[in-house]
Amino acid sequence: MARTIGSNGARTAEAIRQAGVTLIYRHGYEAMSLRQLAAEVGLQSGSLYKYFDNKQSLLFDIVREHMADLLAKAEADLAGIDDPMARLKAFSAFHLRYHMQRMAHVFIANMEIRSLDDDHRAMVVGLRRRYENLLEDTLRAGAQAGVFRIAEPKVATYAIISMLTGICMWYRPGGRLSQDQLVDIYTGLVVDGVTGPQGLTAAAERHRALA
Amino acid sequence: MARTIGSNGARTAEAIRQAGVTLIYRHGYEAMSLRQLAAEVGLQSGSLYKYFDNKQSLLFDIVREHMADLLAKAEADLAGIDDPMARLKAFSAFHLRYHMQRMAHVFIANMEIRSLDDDHRAMVVGLRRRYENLLEDTLRAGAQAGVFRIAEPKVATYAIISMLTGICMWYRPGGRLSQDQLVDIYTGLVVDGVTGPQGLTAAAERHRALA
Amino acid sequence: MARTIGSNGARTAEAIRQAGVTLIYRHGYEAMSLRQLAAEVGLQSGSLYKYFDNKQSLLFDIVREHMADLLAKAEADLAGIDDPMARLKAFSAFHLRYHMQRMAHVFIANMEIRSLDDDHRAMVVGLRRRYENLLEDTLRAGAQAGVFRIAEPKVATYAIISMLTGICMWYRPGGRLSQDQLVDIYTGLVVDGVTGPQGLTAAAERHRALA
Amino acid sequence: MARTIGSNGARTAEAIRQAGVTLIYRHGYEAMSLRQLAAEVGLQSGSLYKYFDNKQSLLFDIVREHMADLLAKAEADLAGIDDPMARLKAFSAFHLRYHMQRMAHVFIANMEIRSLDDDHRAMVVGLRRRYENLLEDTLRAGAQAGVFRIAEPKVATYAIISMLTGICMWYRPGGRLSQDQLVDIYTGLVVDGVTGPQGLTAAAERHRALA
DNA sequence: CATGAATGAGCCTTCATTCAT
DNA sequence: TATGAATGAAGGCTCATTCAT
Numbered sequence: 001m002a003r004t005i006g007s008n009g010a011r012t013a014e015a016i017r018q019a020g021v022t023l024i025y026r027h028g029y030e031a032m033s034l035r036q037l038a039a040e041v042g043l044q045s046g047s048l049y050k051y052f053d054n055k056q057s058l059l060f061d062i063v064r065e066h067m068a069d070l071l072a073k074a075e076a077d078l079a080g081i082d083d084p085m086a087r088l089k090a091f092s093a094f095h096l097r098y099h100m101q102r103m104a105h106v107f108i109a110n111m112e113i114r115s116l117d118d119d120h121r122a123m124v125v126g127l128r129r130r131y132e133n134l135l136e137d138t139l140r141a142g143a144q145a146g147v148f149r150i151a152e153p154k155v156a157t158y159a160i161i162s163m164l165t166g167i168c169m170w171y172r173p174g175g176r177l178s179q180d181q182l183v184d185i186y187t188g189l190v191v192d193g194v195t196g197p198q199g200l201t202a203a204a205e206r207h208r209a210l211a
Numbered sequence: 212m213a214r215t216i217g218s219n220g221a222r223t224a225e226a227i228r229q230a231g232v233t234l235i236y237r238h239g240y241e242a243m244s245l246r247q248l249a250a251e252v253g254l255q256s257g258s259l260y261k262y263f264d265n266k267q268s269l270l271f272d273i274v275r276e277h278m279a280d281l282l283a284k285a286e287a288d289l290a291g292i293d294d295p296m297a298r299l300k301a302f303s304a305f306h307l308r309y310h311m312q313r314m315a316h317v318f319i320a321n322m323e324i325r326s327l328d329d330d331h332r333a334m335v336v337g338l339r340r341r342y343e344n345l346l347e348d349t350l351r352a353g354a355q356a357g358v359f360r361i362a363e364p365k366v367a368t369y370a371i372i373s374m375l376t377g378i379c380m381w382y383r384p385g386g387r388l389s390q391d392q393l394v395d396i397y398t399g400l401v402v403d404g405v406t407g408p409q410g411l412t413a414a415a416e417r418h419r420a421l422a
Numbered sequence: 423m424a425r426t427i428g429s430n431g432a433r434t435a436e437a438i439r440q441a442g443v444t445l446i447y448r449h450g451y452e453a454m455s456l457r458q459l460a461a462e463v464g465l466q467s468g469s470l471y472k473y474f475d476n477k478q479s480l481l482f483d484i485v486r487e488h489m490a491d492l493l494a495k496a497e498a499d500l501a502g503i504d505d506p507m508a509r510l511k512a513f514s515a516f517h518l519r520y521h522m523q524r525m526a527h528v529f530i531a532n533m534e535i536r537s538l539d540d541d542h543r544a545m546v547v548g549l550r551r552r553y554e555n556l557l558e559d560t561l562r563a564g565a566q567a568g569v570f571r572i573a574e575p576k577v578a579t580y581a582i583i584s585m586l587t588g589i590c591m592w593y594r595p596g597g598r599l600s601q602d603q604l605v606d607i608y609t610g611l612v613v614d615g616v617t618g619p620q621g622l623t624a625a626a627e628r629h630r631a632l633a
Numbered sequence: 634m635a636r637t638i639g640s641n642g643a644r645t646a647e648a649i650r651q652a653g654v655t656l657i658y659r660h661g662y663e664a665m666s667l668r669q670l671a672a673e674v675g676l677q678s679g680s681l682y683k684y685f686d687n688k689q690s691l692l693f694d695i696v697r698e699h700m701a702d703l704l705a706k707a708e709a710d711l712a713g714i715d716d717p718m719a720r721l722k723a724f725s726a727f728h729l730r731y732h733m734q735r736m737a738h739v740f741i742a743n744m745e746i747r748s749l750d751d752d753h754r755a756m757v758v759g760l761r762r763r764y765e766n767l768l769e770d771t772l773r774a775g776a777q778a779g780v781f782r783i784a785e786p787k788v789a790t791y792a793i794i795s796m797l798t799g800i801c802m803w804y805r806p807g808g809r810l811s812q813d814q815l816v817d818i819y820t821g822l823v824v825d826g827v828t829g830p831q832g833l834t835a836a837a838e839r840h841r842a843l844a
Numbered sequence: 845c846a847t848g849a850a851t852g853a854g855c856c857t858t859c860a861t862t863c864a865t
Numbered sequence: 866t867a868t869g870a871a872t873g874a875a876g877g878c879t880c881a882t883t884c885a886t
Contacts, residue, residue, distance in 0.1 A: 196403020
């Protein structure tokens with residue numbers, strides 16, 4: 001049969017993308033079959049190839065678009081905020097809210113990097129690096145300004161991002177705690193972590209070790 | 212051909228297990244084929260079935276054994292430590308060291324839970340729950356004793372474990388920082404996070420929201 | 423989009439036919455896809471069906487038209503030549519020149535007969551038979567007139583045509599030898615072959631064998 | 634089901650090879666499906682991959698083995714024959730007999746070179762070149778000795794081989810003419826072709842053109 | 845203990861073809 | 866005249882798994 005009345009390429013493309021996100025989130029990229037995906041959007045599996053070149057490029061499109069969006073929104077959110085503490089709080093809040101709202105995309109971007117081709121992976125890792133730098137630069141600035149006590153800004157960056165991203169592992173909408181409350185709690189942990197006295201201890205520890 | 216002198220089932224079983232961990236870590240459970248695994252240990256793929264029932268049970272064995280080991284070692288490490296702060300530091304140090312030393316197992320246990328059958332997954336999640344409780348109970352005890360300022364012990368548990376586990380995402384042996392230094396740095400972040408003033412702020416925030 | 427100014431069906435049909443010849447020559451009928459063909463002429467593959475009924479009929483059209491053209495031109499070239507030797511030379515020269523000039527068509531007609539439907543193949547083989555008869559009749563006439571020494575005119579027909587057609591396997595325009603020179607060389611081989619003494623030997627051999 | 638009683642890898646491999654030759658001969662390489670081939674030998678299509686790496690390598694194996702065999706047998710047949718005329722007759726007879734007996738292999742080797750990968754094709758063309766040289770060298774030797782009248786040995790080589798190979802296009806076992814008779818007839822054409830007076834004519838023609 | 849031949853299901857992908865617009 | 870969305874069949878190929886030997 002030819003074109004179903006009212007069907008529409010753009011709509012189908014969007015349906016495929018969304019179903020792709022859902023299925024990869026649920027089963028993993030390797031475990032998702034294109035037959036499944038096609039069934040989800042009411043097509044034959046071969047018809048999907050009107051919308052992407054191959055399974056790999058579907059994954060790449062999803063991940064890259066997500067990473068680009070994450071980076072752009074973060075930069076927009078932080079634009080104009082100069083004070084390190086304010087930037088840190090803004091970053092933390094942004095990261096948490098974004099991750100609670102787009103859990104599937106985030107999950108995929110974190111878990112399926114391994115399934116990307118080398119070239120594709122390099123591009124995605126590059127975007128992630130730029131995102132991480134938003135935090136790392138803030139931490140360094142705050143450390144220099146004396147408002148943060150951080151022995152190793154890079155380590156702290158990884159630690160903080162891991163902690164915040166971890167919310168995807170358990171958060172479910174409609175739970176006991178609101179998104180605002182969670183933002184407060186997590187951000188509190190972050191702020192205390194980079195301002196507390198142990199930061200110095202660790203630094204002292206490190207210098208002693210090098211001596 | 213006769214049995215190679217000195218070869219035996221137990222040794223082969225162990226080789227399969229190790230190769231399985233390596234390959235799943237590298238390629239993911241779905242992407243690893245039993246042909247690959249068999250080649251790695253010098254067998255025909257059909258011969259693997261002397262050592263496990265099916266691919267799924269290989270994964271389950273690896274993950275369950277890892278989780279059981281993690282739990283047992285953690286309990287052993289914390290045994291006899293009553294002071295909440297000491298327990299927290301001990302837990303943090305244990306978790307970090309274990310994760311830096313057995314990165315492949317940890318990675319698999321975190322990433323491939325999705326690939327487990329429902330029953331198998333339930334068992335593994337149960338073990339994980341018991342492990343998390345070691346930390347959660349410590350946090351609650353410390354909060355009640357007034358030494359920690361924690362609004363939501365469960366949330367803090369997830370946050371801390373995510374942060375600490377995140378070390379697997381970037382740590383490589385032989386890097387600039389030693390394991391001891393990393394333990395200091397991460398543990399410093401944890402301790403500051405649960406003792407800092409923001410913990411109260413968050414709690415106040417939460418109560419206000421509920422009012 | 424409106425019709426491109428000056429474009430018209432006949433021109434497109436011809437473009438399709440030419441692209442078809444090129445692609446079938448290059449990749450083979452089975453290996454050529456209609457998508458490729460459509461791309462070559464700047465259409466969507468579905469649009470090709472305005473110009474032919476199906477892939478098979480495209481092949482048939484090309485082959486039949488080629489065979490009809492070959493036959494018609496050969497007949498025209500030989501018209502009015504009665505002397506067997508003159509006819510043989512004329513046939514040889516015609517065949518060689520035609521094959522050097524339309525190598526792609528010739529190649530397709532020879533190689534892709536196998537890909538034709540039974541009915542289509544029968545029609546093409548019929549045309550080819552008529553073409554071969556032009557040579558075979560000449561050989562018989564020459565043999566009867568005593569100018570050729572040929573034991574088996576039918577075999578000689580096949581042999582000569584194979585030899586002459588073989589030029590397509592290696593001839594490339596612009597090579598060391600001109601078309602005229604090649605015509606001389608090949609025609610020399612043909613003429614010597616049907617006038618030399620071995621023709622009788624072979625005939626004697628045959629009669630002895632039957633005795 | 635596991636191994637059928639009495640089944641045997643070597644036997645299956647041979648059955649696959651033979652069925653492959655038959656099917657490629659009948660339908661062409663592109664048109665033959667591995668499902669067809671598997672059905673012919675009573676297997677599932679995936680099982681074929683125990684016996685070759687992929688469809689392409691099946692074709693290559695068949696073609697290369699054929700070319701190697703052709704070359705080896707031809708060299709064996711001509712070994713010890715020094716006289717150019719005797720060598721020419723021996724080559725002609727060998728070529729004809731081989732082609733009448735292994736028509737399918739010959740057909741495939743000639744028709745499906747196009748379907749080979751570039752590297753594979755290069756190897757096969759190399760073998761073919763060596764085979765052609767057996768004839769070309771003989772023609773040159775005979776021309777130098779004054780027993781052949783050949784303007785262009787390379788052209789004559791192609792012409793003769795094409796003529797002889799053409800027997801595959803129509804020969805069917807059990808026809809009116811025996812293989813011996815056909816060898817006589819074709820060889821007579823060849824011998825007359827390279828000894829007749831026209832060979833000189835062509836040479837003269839060529840020199841005139843160059844002048 | 846291990847092989848190796850085989851299965852049957854399923855994979856991603858390409859194809860010729862159709863037809864409402 | 867041409868598009869472009871879609872079909873349904875089939876393609877080559879890989880996989881986990883079985884089992885006689």
